[in-house]
Amino acid sequence: MLEHLAAGLAGSAFVQALxxxxxxxxxxxxxxxxxxxxxxxxxxHATLALAGGRGEGAFPVGQALRWTWLAVALLxxxxxxxxxxxxxxxxxxxxxxAKMVLLVVALAASWWIERRLEAAEHGSAPPRLVAALWLxxxxxxxxxxxxxxxxxxxxxx
Amino acid sequence: xxxxxSGLFATIEASAPAMAIAGSDWAFPLIxxxxxxxVALVIGSxxxxxxxxxxxxxxxxxxxxxxxxxxxxxxxxxxxxxLTGMAMFASAATRYATNIPFLAKMALLMLAGVNMxxxxxxxxxxxxxxxxxxxxxxxxxxxxxxxxxxxxxxTGRWIGFV
Numbered sequence: 001m002l003e004h005l006a007a008g009l010a011g012s013a014f015v016q017a018l019x020x021x022x023x024x025x026x027x028x029x030x031x032x033x034x035x036x037x038x039x040x041x042x043x044x045h046a047t048l049a050l051a052g053g054r055g056e057g058a059f060p061v062g063q064a065l066r067w068t069w070l071a072v073a074l075l076x077x078x079x080x081x082x083x084x085x086x087x088x089x090x091x092x093x094x095x096x097x098a099k100m101v102l103l104v105v106a107l108a109a110s111w112w113i114e115r116r117l118e119a120a121e122h123g124s125a126p127p128r129l130v131a132a133l134w135l136x137x138x139x140x141x142x143x144x145x146x147x148x149x150x151x152x153x154x155x156x157x
Numbered sequence: 158x159x160x161x162x163s164g165l166f167a168t169i170e171a172s173a174p175a176m177a178i179a180g181s182d183w184a185f186p187l188i189x190x191x192x193x194x195x196v197a198l199v200i201g202s203x204x205x206x207x208x209x210x211x212x213x214x215x216x217x218x219x220x221x222x223x224x225x226x227x228x229x230x231x232x233x234x235x236x237x238x239x240l241t242g243m244a245m246f247a248s249a250a251t252r253y254a255t256n257i258p259f260l261a262k263m264a265l266l267m268l269a270g271v272n273m274x275x276x277x278x279x280x281x282x283x284x285x286x287x288x289x290x291x292x293x294x295x296x297x298x299x300x301x302x303x304x305x306x307x308x309x310x311x312t313g314r315w316i317g318f319v
Contacts, residue, residue: 022318030314033193034200034307041201041230057226058218059205139194146190150182 002091009087018085025085032078036142039071047135050113051128065114072107095152099144106137166250175247185248192241196310198234202227203306210283210291210299220283258315265312269305272298 009015018024042064049056049064056064083090090096113134116126161167169175178184206227208214216223246253253259276282276299281292291299 026315026318027311030311033196033310033314034204036193037197037199037201037310038204039201040194040197041205041234044198045226045230058216058222059226060217063216142193142197143190146193147186150186 006087006091009084009091015084015087018081025082028078028081028085032075032082035071035074035078039068039075040138040142042067042071043135043138047131050126050131062114062117065110065117068110072110089153090148092154093148093152094154095144095148098152099141099148102137102141102144106134106141109134109137161251161254166254169247169250172247174244175250178244178248185245188241188244192238192245195234195236195238195241196313198230199238200306200310202231202234203302206231207299207303207306211296211303224283253316256316256319258312258319262309262312262316265305265308269302269309272301272305276302 042059045056045059046061046064046068048054049061083096109130113126113131120126170179178188205214206224209216209220209223276295279292279295279298281295283291
C-alpha cells in the first residue's frame with residue numbers, strides 16, 4: 001500500500017516540479033534544521049528545568065513547551081515537503097517509518113507533560129524520568145532523520 | 158587557483174583520525190547527527206535572544222536574565238558543532254576547501270563572530286546601563302545576528318548539494 005502511495009506521489013506533477021528545483025529542496029531542508037532548533041532548545045531547557053534541577057531562569061517552562069508545538073508545526077510542513085521531494089526514498093525507508101512512530105510517542109509525551117504541568121499547582125509535577133525520556137525521544141528522532149540519507153532503504157526488488 | 162599550496166588540507170585528510178572517519182560507514186552519519194544537534198541548539202537559542210532584543214518576543218525579567226538562561230545552551234551547542242564540524246572537515250579537507258557553500262558558511266560564521274564582539278563591546282548593550290530602549294546600532298546588530306545564523310544553516314545544508 002505504501003509502495004503504491006509512494007509511486008503515485010512520485011508520478012505527480014507537483015513532486016516532479018519540486019524535484020527539479022534543487023535550491024528549493026535545500027532551502028526546505030535548511031528550514032527543517034532551523035525548526036529542529038526551535039524545538040530542541042526549548043525542549044532541552046524545559047527538561048533540565050523539570051528533571052535536572054537547573055532553574056527555569058528567565059524562560060518559563062510553560063512558554064518553552066508551547067514553543068515546541070510551534071516548532072512541530074514548522075517541522076511537519078518542511079518535513080512533508082521533504083518527503084514530497086523524494087517520496088520513494090523516504091516513505092519506504094525503515095528509519096523514516098521508525099521516526100514517525102517515535103514522533104507519535106514524543107507528541108503524546110509532550111501533551112501529557114503539559115497536562116501534568118498545568119496540574120502542578122497542586123504539587124504533582126511531571127515525573128523527572130518522563131521529562132528526561134521525552135528529550136531522549138527527540139534526540140532519537142533527529143538521529144533517525146539524519147540517518148535516512150544513509151541507511152534503511154528497502155532491499156532492491 | 159591553487160587551493161592547497163602548502164599541502165595542509167591534504168595532510169589533514171591523510172591523518173589517522175580523518176582516514177578513520179572517511180573509511181567508516183557509520184562515523185560520518187553519527188558525527189553529522191551530533192553536528193545537527195549542536196547547530197540546532199545554537200540556532201534555537203540565538204533566534205530567541207535576537208527576537209527578544211528586537212522586541213518580537215517578550216519574556217519576564219530583564220534581558221540580562223534571559224541571556225544568563227539562554228547563552229550556556231548557545232555556547233554548549235557551538236562547541237559541539239565546532240568539534241563535529243572539524244571532524245567532518247578533516248575527513249575530506251581538500252574537497253571542502255573548494256566547496257563554495259562551505260566557504261560562504263565560514264564567512265558568515267566570521268560575520269556572526271565580529272557582530273557579537275561589536276554587540277558585547279557597545280556601551281549601550283543590555284545590562285551596561287538602565288533603560289528600556291535598545292540603541293539603533295544594537296537593534297541592527299541583533300538583526301545581523303539573526304540573518305547571519307540563518308545563513309549559516311542554509312549554506313551548511315547546501316554543502317551536501319554541490
